[in-house]
Amino acid sequence: MALFLVEVELSDPTREAASAVIDRVAAAFAATGGELVEAQVPAGHERVYLILEGDDCAGVVLDAQTLGAASVTDIVPVRLIGATVDEVRARGNAGYLVEWDIPAEITMEKYLAAKKAKTPLYDTLDDVAFLRTYVREDTQKCLCFYDADSEDAVRHAREVVTTPISRLHALDALPVTAS
Template sequence: MPLYLVEIPLGGRGEAEVVEALDAISKALEGDGEIIEAQIGLEAGRAFLVAEAPEAARLEQAVQRAGLEVTQAKEVLLVGAELEEVKAKAGKANYLVEWNLPAGLTMEQYLERKKEKSANYALVPEVSFERTYVCTDMSKCLCFYDSPGEEWVKKAREAVEAPIDSLTSIKQVGA
């Protein structure tokens, strides 16, 4: 089943309201999909939801029925981790980097570059790269890190020669 990234503006909602909405989304998807992880971008004012669903429209409906707005829903490819690993330790990441991918970059080129540069994360042992979700339309990727601070994430991105379009601390919400 495909994975989708849904971005949800928080609009002043607190964590408890988001958790309640996630429960409603889970129930709506029951037997027809599953929430993999949900993170609140503390500075970004958005929630990032990754879920398995038969199609984006099905997931968007579940989110909207839970009283949340969808600003973006895109199919994504998980890179750097296995799905079961993410389910087991989604809360380990505490920073999220968004990178708007350059026009013309193919998935093959992205994956080759990732393979070539990933070893450089060892130059910044304070940071642990956890996973990336790459939008299959090649518009952007979201990279998750476990780090003692924002400055270390920036150093890790420099080490792998990857830009940062947005950086926010995150907190896992829900299951």
């Protein structure tokens, strides 16, 4: 089954609104045989990042107005790196999310080669654990999830692996990972 990313910008940045959007998106995807893998929400509750699994997302229609959201991205295919879907489901929420807008000259092959070479460097750090990355198949951006002591620890980890940060979010611990 394929994995897909949906990002929802909330018009009402609250835990309740985030939970409601997660429930609505999960239900819409379930109606086509898909399933929510995980949903992560920054501490400010302004956005929801949803990872969905399914054979086909063509029948899923996500309308911002119906979701009660300010905007909804297209449903885009992603590749999971650093964990399996079962491991993601078992682990649950991360502490931090790094978004990186990948430069146009970096192809998927270049990205994967760099990721493979740099990932072992995380083992040299005591205050950060790299959990997983979702990279869009069009390589426009990736979402990297960490457990860490602080934002500074995440920034330091990204320096160690010489990979930039476009946006860094502390995540809320909403219980929204699929079971």
